[in-house]
Amino acid sequence: MMTQFGITAYGTYLPAHRISLAEIGSTLNINAGRGVRVAASFDEDSTTMGVAAAVAALGPGVAPNGLYFATTTPAYADKANATAVHAALGLRPDMLAVDLAGSARSGIAALLAAANAGGLAVLADMRVGRPGSSDERNGGDGAAAFVFGGDPIAEIIARSSLTAEFLDRWRDPRSATGEQWEERFGIEQYQPLVRKAAAKALASAELTEADHVVLVSPNVTLAKRVSKAVAGKLTTRNSPIGHAGTSDVGLALAAVLDEAEPDETILVISAADGCDALVLRATERISHARQPISVAAQLEHGSSVPYPTYLTWRGLLDREPPRRPEPDRVAGPPSARTTGWKFALTGSVCGSCEMVHLPPARVCKRCSAIDAMSEVSLARSEGVVTTFTVDRLAYSPAPPVVDAVVDFDAGGRYAFEVADGGSDRLAVGSRVRMTFRRLHSAAGVHNYFWKAQLL
Known part of the structure:
Protein backbone atom coordinates (compact mmCIF):
# COMPACT_ATOMS: atom_id res chain seq x y z
CA MET A 1 0.00 0.00 0.00
CA ARG A 314 37.19 15.61 16.17
CA GLY A 315 39.44 14.39 18.97
CA LEU A 316 41.89 12.84 16.51
CA LEU A 317 44.74 15.16 17.51
CA ASP A 318 45.39 15.20 21.24
CA ARG A 319 46.68 18.70 21.94
CA GLU A 320 47.65 20.31 25.23
CA PRO A 321 44.46 21.53 26.93
CA PRO A 322 44.22 25.00 28.47
CA ARG A 323 45.34 25.36 32.07
CA ARG A 324 41.90 26.34 33.24
CA PRO A 325 39.23 24.60 35.33
CA GLU A 326 37.11 22.08 33.46
CA PRO A 327 33.48 23.16 32.88
CA ASP A 328 30.88 21.78 35.23
CA ARG A 329 28.48 19.09 34.09
CA VAL A 330 24.98 20.37 33.38
CA ALA A 331 22.62 19.15 36.12
CA GLY A 332 19.32 17.51 35.26
CA PRO A 333 16.88 19.28 37.64
CA PRO A 334 17.68 22.94 36.75
CA SER A 335 17.83 22.03 33.06
CA ALA A 336 14.38 20.47 33.31
CA ARG A 337 12.99 23.56 35.03
CA THR A 338 14.16 25.81 32.18
CA THR A 339 13.59 23.56 29.16
CA GLY A 340 11.54 26.14 27.26
CA TRP A 341 14.22 28.81 27.65
CA LYS A 342 17.25 26.55 27.25
CA PHE A 343 16.08 24.58 24.21
CA ALA A 344 13.42 26.69 22.45
CA LEU A 345 14.69 30.16 23.46
CA THR A 346 11.27 30.90 24.91
CA GLY A 347 10.98 34.20 26.76
CA SER A 348 7.96 36.03 28.09
CA VAL A 349 6.05 39.06 26.85
CA CYS A 350 4.12 41.32 29.19
CA GLY A 351 0.40 41.47 28.48
CA SER A 352 0.22 45.02 29.86
CA CYS A 353 3.09 46.85 28.15
CA GLU A 354 4.30 44.21 25.61
CA MET A 355 7.89 44.23 26.85
CA VAL A 356 9.76 41.02 25.93
CA HIS A 357 11.82 39.45 28.71
CA LEU A 358 14.83 37.18 28.09
CA PRO A 359 15.01 34.91 30.02
CA PRO A 360 11.33 34.69 30.96
CA ALA A 361 10.21 36.52 34.09
CA ARG A 362 7.12 36.74 36.28
CA VAL A 363 7.42 40.47 37.05
CA CYS A 364 7.62 42.98 34.20
CA LYS A 365 10.75 45.14 34.33
CA ARG A 366 8.94 48.05 32.69
CA CYS A 367 5.46 48.25 34.27
CA SER A 368 5.92 45.88 37.26
CA ALA A 369 2.88 43.79 36.26
CA ILE A 370 2.92 40.42 38.03
CA ASP A 371 2.06 37.13 36.31
CA ALA A 372 0.73 38.94 33.25
CA MET A 373 3.13 37.18 30.89
CA SER A 374 2.65 34.94 27.87
CA GLU A 375 5.31 32.82 26.19
CA VAL A 376 7.18 33.87 23.04
CA SER A 377 9.96 31.95 21.29
CA LEU A 378 12.69 33.93 19.56
CA ALA A 379 14.56 30.93 18.11
CA ARG A 380 13.47 31.88 14.58
CA SER A 381 13.90 35.64 15.07
CA GLU A 382 16.59 37.89 13.71
CA GLY A 383 18.17 40.83 15.46
CA VAL A 384 20.82 43.52 15.48
CA VAL A 385 24.12 43.58 17.37
CA THR A 386 24.15 46.58 19.73
CA THR A 387 27.58 45.90 21.24
CA PHE A 388 30.10 43.06 21.34
CA THR A 389 33.37 41.94 22.87
CA VAL A 390 36.22 39.82 21.51
CA ASP A 391 37.82 37.73 24.28
CA ARG A 392 41.24 36.33 23.39
CA LEU A 393 41.91 34.90 26.87
CA ALA A 394 38.87 32.66 27.37
CA TYR A 395 39.41 29.12 26.13
CA SER A 396 37.74 27.99 22.92
CA PRO A 397 38.58 25.28 20.35
CA ALA A 398 38.17 28.09 17.79
CA PRO A 399 39.46 31.27 19.45
CA PRO A 400 38.71 34.07 20.02
CA VAL A 401 35.41 33.90 21.92
CA VAL A 402 33.03 36.56 20.65
CA ASP A 403 30.01 37.67 22.70
CA ALA A 404 27.37 40.04 21.36
CA VAL A 405 24.35 41.78 22.82
CA VAL A 406 21.46 41.28 20.41
CA ASP A 407 18.33 43.40 20.11
CA PHE A 408 15.65 41.23 18.50
CA ASP A 409 13.36 42.63 15.82
CA ALA A 410 10.43 41.15 17.75
CA GLY A 411 11.59 42.75 21.00
CA GLY A 412 13.89 41.54 23.73
CA ARG A 413 17.63 41.78 24.36
CA TYR A 414 20.17 39.18 25.40
CA ALA A 415 23.91 38.47 25.24
CA PHE A 416 24.90 35.48 23.07
CA GLU A 417 28.13 33.85 22.01
CA VAL A 418 28.72 34.28 18.29
CA ALA A 419 29.01 31.02 16.33
CA ASP A 420 31.41 30.22 13.48
CA GLY A 421 33.85 33.02 14.27
CA GLY A 422 33.25 36.23 12.39
CA SER A 423 35.17 38.53 14.73
CA ASP A 424 36.68 40.24 11.67
CA ARG A 425 33.22 40.84 10.14
CA LEU A 426 31.19 41.65 13.25
CA ALA A 427 30.22 45.26 13.88
CA VAL A 428 27.63 47.24 15.77
CA GLY A 429 24.55 47.03 13.58
CA SER A 430 25.39 43.58 12.16
CA ARG A 431 22.34 41.43 11.57
CA VAL A 432 22.25 38.00 13.18
CA ARG A 433 19.98 34.99 13.51
CA MET A 434 19.88 32.25 16.11
CA THR A 435 21.53 28.85 15.75
CA PHE A 436 21.27 25.89 18.14
CA ARG A 437 24.70 24.78 19.38
CA ARG A 438 26.65 23.09 22.19
CA LEU A 439 28.13 25.53 24.68
CA HIS A 440 30.33 22.77 26.13
CA SER A 441 30.34 19.12 27.12
CA ALA A 442 31.40 17.75 30.50
CA ALA A 443 31.30 14.21 31.93
CA GLY A 444 29.40 13.02 28.89
CA VAL A 445 26.65 15.64 29.20
CA HIS A 446 26.11 18.28 26.50
CA ASN A 447 25.09 21.81 27.39
CA TYR A 448 22.87 22.94 24.51
CA PHE A 449 21.81 26.55 23.99
CA TRP A 450 21.50 29.15 21.24
CA LYS A 451 24.23 31.26 19.68
CA ALA A 452 24.12 34.23 17.33
CA GLN A 453 25.17 33.72 13.72
CA LEU A 454 26.02 36.48 11.26
CA LEU A 455 23.66 36.78 8.31
Missing part, protein backbone atom coordinates in the same frame (compact mmCIF):
# COMPACT_ATOMS: atom_id res chain seq x y z
CA MET A 2 1.35 3.44 -0.92
CA THR A 3 2.13 5.99 1.74
CA GLN A 4 -0.64 8.38 2.59
CA PHE A 5 1.30 11.63 2.80
CA GLY A 6 3.71 13.45 0.51
CA ILE A 7 6.50 15.97 1.11
CA THR A 8 5.03 19.38 1.89
CA ALA A 9 8.29 21.16 2.81
CA TYR A 10 11.99 20.42 3.22
CA GLY A 11 15.14 22.07 4.49
CA THR A 12 18.84 21.30 4.58
CA TYR A 13 21.82 22.43 6.58
CA LEU A 14 25.49 22.37 5.61
CA PRO A 15 28.00 23.58 8.21
CA ALA A 16 30.01 26.69 7.42
CA HIS A 17 33.47 25.12 7.60
CA ARG A 18 35.51 23.63 4.76
CA ILE A 19 38.67 21.52 4.91
CA SER A 20 40.96 21.65 1.90
CA LEU A 21 41.66 18.20 0.48
CA ALA A 22 44.91 19.56 -0.91
CA GLU A 23 45.98 20.51 2.63
CA ILE A 24 45.10 17.02 3.85
CA GLY A 25 47.25 15.60 1.06
CA SER A 26 50.23 17.85 1.73
CA THR A 27 50.05 17.28 5.50
CA LEU A 28 49.91 13.48 5.21
CA ASN A 29 51.97 13.23 2.02
CA ILE A 30 49.19 11.43 0.14
CA ASN A 31 46.98 12.11 -2.86
CA ALA A 32 43.78 13.31 -1.18
CA GLY A 33 42.20 14.69 -4.33
CA ARG A 34 40.85 18.17 -4.99
CA GLY A 35 38.12 20.29 -3.57
CA VAL A 36 36.93 20.65 0.01
CA ARG A 37 35.27 18.63 2.72
CA VAL A 38 32.21 20.04 4.52
CA ALA A 39 32.93 19.90 8.25
CA ALA A 40 30.84 20.62 11.32
CA SER A 41 32.23 23.04 13.89
CA PHE A 42 33.49 22.06 17.34
CA ASP A 43 30.14 23.12 18.85
CA GLU A 44 27.99 21.15 16.41
CA ASP A 45 26.77 17.57 16.42
CA SER A 46 24.03 15.56 14.72
CA THR A 47 21.42 17.05 17.08
CA THR A 48 22.30 20.70 16.44
CA MET A 49 22.54 20.16 12.67
CA GLY A 50 19.20 18.35 12.72
CA VAL A 51 17.62 21.32 14.47
CA ALA A 52 19.03 23.70 11.85
CA ALA A 53 17.61 21.64 8.97
CA ALA A 54 14.24 21.26 10.70
CA VAL A 55 14.00 25.01 11.33
CA ALA A 56 14.53 25.57 7.60
CA ALA A 57 11.80 23.05 6.76
CA LEU A 58 9.11 23.89 9.32
CA GLY A 59 6.97 26.93 8.67
CA PRO A 60 5.44 28.94 11.52
CA GLY A 61 2.61 27.08 13.17
CA VAL A 62 3.28 23.77 11.38
CA ALA A 63 2.61 20.85 13.74
CA PRO A 64 3.86 17.53 12.31
CA ASN A 65 2.38 14.28 13.57
CA GLY A 66 5.57 12.80 14.98
CA LEU A 67 9.32 13.42 14.75
CA TYR A 68 11.66 10.72 13.42
CA PHE A 69 15.36 11.48 13.93
CA ALA A 70 17.89 9.39 12.01
CA THR A 71 21.64 9.41 12.65
CA THR A 72 24.59 7.05 12.89
CA THR A 73 26.44 9.50 15.17
CA PRO A 74 24.06 10.24 18.06
CA ALA A 75 25.21 12.70 20.70
CA TYR A 76 23.79 10.36 23.35
CA ALA A 77 23.27 6.63 23.77
CA ASP A 78 20.71 5.28 26.24
CA LYS A 79 18.90 8.61 25.84
CA ALA A 80 16.77 9.82 22.96
CA ASN A 81 18.31 12.60 20.89
CA ALA A 82 15.01 13.31 19.14
CA THR A 83 13.71 14.81 22.36
CA ALA A 84 16.32 17.61 22.23
CA VAL A 85 15.36 18.31 18.60
CA HIS A 86 11.69 18.29 19.65
CA ALA A 87 12.38 20.74 22.51
CA ALA A 88 14.48 23.08 20.36
CA LEU A 89 11.69 23.26 17.77
CA GLY A 90 9.13 24.00 20.47
CA LEU A 91 6.82 21.20 19.30
CA ARG A 92 3.78 20.16 21.26
CA PRO A 93 4.33 17.61 24.06
CA ASP A 94 1.70 15.09 22.85
CA MET A 95 3.91 14.02 19.95
CA LEU A 96 6.01 10.93 19.33
CA ALA A 97 9.70 11.82 19.00
CA VAL A 98 12.04 8.87 18.44
CA ASP A 99 15.53 8.00 17.24
CA LEU A 100 16.31 5.70 14.33
CA ALA A 101 20.01 5.04 14.63
CA GLY A 102 22.74 2.58 13.79
CA SER A 103 23.13 2.55 10.01
CA ALA A 104 22.78 4.74 6.94
CA ARG A 105 19.55 2.89 6.14
CA SER A 106 17.96 4.64 9.12
CA GLY A 107 17.57 7.67 6.87
CA ILE A 108 15.14 5.83 4.58
CA ALA A 109 13.39 4.40 7.65
CA ALA A 110 12.79 7.91 8.99
CA LEU A 111 11.41 9.10 5.64
CA LEU A 112 8.99 6.17 5.38
CA ALA A 113 7.87 6.50 9.00
CA ALA A 114 7.20 10.22 8.59
CA ALA A 115 5.42 9.60 5.28
CA ASN A 116 3.12 7.06 6.90
CA ALA A 117 2.33 9.31 9.87
CA GLY A 118 2.35 12.75 8.26
CA GLY A 119 5.34 13.62 10.43
CA LEU A 120 8.76 15.22 10.31
CA ALA A 121 11.84 13.25 9.25
CA VAL A 122 15.17 14.70 10.39
CA LEU A 123 18.34 13.11 8.97
CA ALA A 124 21.68 14.31 10.37
CA ASP A 125 25.19 12.91 10.58
CA MET A 126 28.84 13.68 11.23
CA ARG A 127 31.21 11.41 9.33
CA VAL A 128 34.49 10.91 11.16
CA GLY A 129 37.31 9.08 9.43
CA ARG A 130 40.86 8.36 10.43
CA PRO A 131 43.39 10.81 8.96
CA GLY A 132 43.91 10.04 5.28
CA SER A 133 41.02 7.57 5.09
CA SER A 134 38.34 7.45 2.43
CA ASP A 135 35.75 8.50 5.02
CA GLU A 136 37.75 11.63 5.73
CA ARG A 137 38.31 12.51 2.07
CA ASN A 138 34.95 11.42 0.65
CA GLY A 139 32.69 12.09 3.62
CA GLY A 140 30.84 15.16 4.81
CA ASP A 141 28.72 16.50 7.65
CA GLY A 142 25.19 17.77 7.15
CA ALA A 143 21.47 17.41 7.75
CA ALA A 144 18.15 17.36 5.90
CA ALA A 145 14.56 17.53 7.12
CA PHE A 146 11.28 16.69 5.37
CA VAL A 147 7.73 17.53 6.44
CA PHE A 148 5.01 15.15 5.24
CA GLY A 149 1.32 15.99 4.96
CA GLY A 150 -1.50 16.83 2.58
CA ASP A 151 -1.20 19.10 -0.50
CA PRO A 152 2.42 18.04 -1.13
CA ILE A 153 5.15 19.42 -3.35
CA ALA A 154 6.21 15.84 -4.15
CA GLU A 155 4.28 12.63 -3.59
CA ILE A 156 5.59 9.08 -3.27
CA ILE A 157 3.97 7.01 -6.00
CA ALA A 158 5.94 3.75 -5.66
CA ARG A 159 8.61 2.09 -3.57
CA SER A 160 10.47 -1.20 -3.17
CA SER A 161 12.91 -2.63 -0.66
CA LEU A 162 15.41 -5.47 -0.62
CA THR A 163 17.39 -6.61 2.41
CA ALA A 164 20.70 -8.47 2.36
CA GLU A 165 23.25 -9.33 5.03
CA PHE A 166 26.90 -8.93 4.09
CA LEU A 167 29.91 -7.22 5.64
CA ASP A 168 30.61 -4.05 3.67
CA ARG A 169 30.82 -1.27 6.27
CA TRP A 170 30.76 -1.38 10.06
CA ARG A 171 31.85 0.48 13.18
CA ASP A 172 32.56 -0.72 16.68
CA PRO A 173 30.14 1.23 18.94
CA ARG A 174 33.12 2.23 21.09
CA SER A 175 34.98 3.75 18.13
CA ALA A 176 34.49 7.14 16.47
CA THR A 177 35.73 5.88 13.10
CA GLY A 178 34.38 3.11 10.91
CA GLU A 179 35.78 0.30 8.81
CA GLN A 180 35.05 -0.88 5.29
CA TRP A 181 35.74 -4.08 3.40
CA GLU A 182 37.44 -3.93 0.03
CA GLU A 183 35.11 -1.81 -2.12
CA ARG A 184 34.85 -4.26 -5.03
CA PHE A 185 33.21 -6.82 -2.77
CA GLY A 186 30.52 -4.33 -1.76
CA ILE A 187 29.96 -3.31 -5.36
CA GLU A 188 29.43 -6.93 -6.43
CA GLN A 189 26.85 -7.35 -3.66
CA TYR A 190 25.02 -4.10 -4.27
CA GLN A 191 24.82 -4.02 -8.06
CA PRO A 192 22.10 -6.67 -8.52
CA LEU A 193 20.14 -5.25 -5.57
CA VAL A 194 20.17 -1.75 -7.05
CA ARG A 195 19.03 -2.93 -10.48
CA LYS A 196 16.26 -5.12 -9.05
CA ALA A 197 14.92 -2.54 -6.58
CA ALA A 198 14.98 0.25 -9.17
CA ALA A 199 13.24 -1.88 -11.79
CA LYS A 200 10.55 -2.96 -9.34
CA ALA A 201 9.83 0.61 -8.17
CA LEU A 202 9.71 1.97 -11.72
CA ALA A 203 7.40 -0.83 -12.84
CA SER A 204 5.10 -0.17 -9.89
CA ALA A 205 4.97 3.50 -10.91
CA GLU A 206 4.33 2.45 -14.54
CA LEU A 207 7.53 4.12 -15.72
CA THR A 208 10.42 2.92 -17.84
CA GLU A 209 12.76 5.60 -16.51
CA ALA A 210 12.60 8.63 -14.22
CA ASP A 211 13.41 12.25 -15.04
CA HIS A 212 15.82 12.46 -12.09
CA VAL A 213 17.74 9.73 -10.32
CA VAL A 214 19.27 9.96 -6.86
CA LEU A 215 21.75 7.19 -6.04
CA VAL A 216 23.52 7.09 -2.69
CA SER A 217 25.44 4.45 -0.78
CA PRO A 218 28.04 4.11 1.98
CA ASN A 219 30.05 2.40 -0.76
CA VAL A 220 30.99 5.62 -2.56
CA THR A 221 32.38 3.87 -5.65
CA LEU A 222 29.11 2.03 -6.28
CA ALA A 223 27.32 5.07 -7.68
CA LYS A 224 29.95 5.52 -10.38
CA ARG A 225 29.67 1.89 -11.45
CA VAL A 226 25.88 1.59 -11.72
CA SER A 227 24.81 5.15 -12.59
CA LYS A 228 24.60 4.36 -16.31
CA ALA A 229 22.25 1.45 -15.67
CA VAL A 230 19.74 3.60 -13.76
CA ALA A 231 20.45 7.07 -15.14
CA GLY A 232 17.69 9.68 -15.21
CA LYS A 233 16.50 11.44 -18.34
CA LEU A 234 17.48 14.84 -16.96
CA THR A 235 19.85 14.38 -14.02
CA THR A 236 21.61 11.68 -12.04
CA ARG A 237 22.90 12.71 -8.64
CA ASN A 238 24.85 11.39 -5.69
CA SER A 239 25.16 13.02 -2.30
CA PRO A 240 26.47 16.56 -2.96
CA ILE A 241 28.98 16.41 -0.08
CA GLY A 242 30.14 12.80 -0.35
CA HIS A 243 29.03 10.07 2.02
CA ALA A 244 26.99 11.75 4.75
CA GLY A 245 25.56 8.77 6.64
CA THR A 246 21.82 8.91 7.19
CA SER A 247 21.62 12.43 5.71
CA ASP A 248 23.13 11.12 2.44
CA VAL A 249 19.78 10.37 0.84
CA GLY A 250 18.14 13.48 2.27
CA LEU A 251 20.72 15.92 0.94
CA ALA A 252 20.73 14.30 -2.50
CA LEU A 253 16.91 14.33 -2.70
CA ALA A 254 16.77 17.95 -1.54
CA ALA A 255 19.27 18.95 -4.24
CA VAL A 256 16.88 17.54 -6.86
CA LEU A 257 13.82 19.17 -5.28
CA ASP A 258 15.69 22.48 -5.53
CA GLU A 259 15.47 22.19 -9.32
CA ALA A 260 12.68 19.73 -10.22
CA GLU A 261 9.71 21.04 -12.20
CA PRO A 262 6.03 20.09 -11.80
CA ASP A 263 5.13 16.54 -12.92
CA GLU A 264 8.77 15.44 -13.14
CA THR A 265 9.58 12.10 -11.53
CA ILE A 266 12.43 11.32 -9.12
CA LEU A 267 13.83 7.84 -8.52
CA VAL A 268 15.60 7.70 -5.16
CA ILE A 269 17.92 4.72 -4.62
CA SER A 270 19.68 4.13 -1.31
CA ALA A 271 21.97 1.09 -1.23
CA ALA A 272 22.78 0.37 2.41
CA ASP A 273 22.38 -3.07 4.00
CA GLY A 274 20.19 -3.93 1.03
CA CYS A 275 18.54 -1.43 -1.28
CA ASP A 276 15.53 0.88 -1.04
CA ALA A 277 13.96 2.64 -4.02
CA LEU A 278 11.33 5.38 -3.95
CA VAL A 279 9.62 7.04 -6.90
CA LEU A 280 8.32 10.55 -6.33
CA ARG A 281 6.40 12.90 -8.62
CA ALA A 282 6.67 16.66 -8.20
CA THR A 283 3.41 18.59 -8.06
CA GLU A 284 2.46 22.09 -9.16
CA ARG A 285 3.31 23.43 -5.70
CA ILE A 286 7.02 22.69 -6.01
CA SER A 287 7.79 25.85 -7.97
CA HIS A 288 6.55 27.98 -5.07
CA ALA A 289 7.63 25.94 -2.04
CA ARG A 290 11.34 25.22 -2.38
CA GLN A 291 13.65 25.66 0.58
CA PRO A 292 14.93 29.25 1.08
CA ILE A 293 18.60 28.47 0.34
CA SER A 294 19.39 25.63 -2.08
CA VAL A 295 21.88 22.87 -1.35
CA ALA A 296 24.11 24.18 -4.15
CA ALA A 297 24.12 27.69 -2.68
CA GLN A 298 24.98 26.38 0.78
CA LEU A 299 27.79 24.28 -0.67
CA GLU A 300 29.33 27.28 -2.42
CA HIS A 301 29.66 29.33 0.74
CA GLY A 302 31.99 28.38 3.55
CA SER A 303 35.10 29.40 5.44
CA SER A 304 38.39 27.56 5.40
CA VAL A 305 39.59 25.79 8.56
CA PRO A 306 43.16 24.48 9.00
CA TYR A 307 43.42 20.70 8.93
CA PRO A 308 45.08 20.43 12.39
CA THR A 309 42.21 22.46 13.86
CA TYR A 310 39.68 20.07 12.32
CA LEU A 311 41.55 17.04 13.73
CA THR A 312 41.50 18.66 17.16
CA TRP A 313 37.75 19.29 16.93
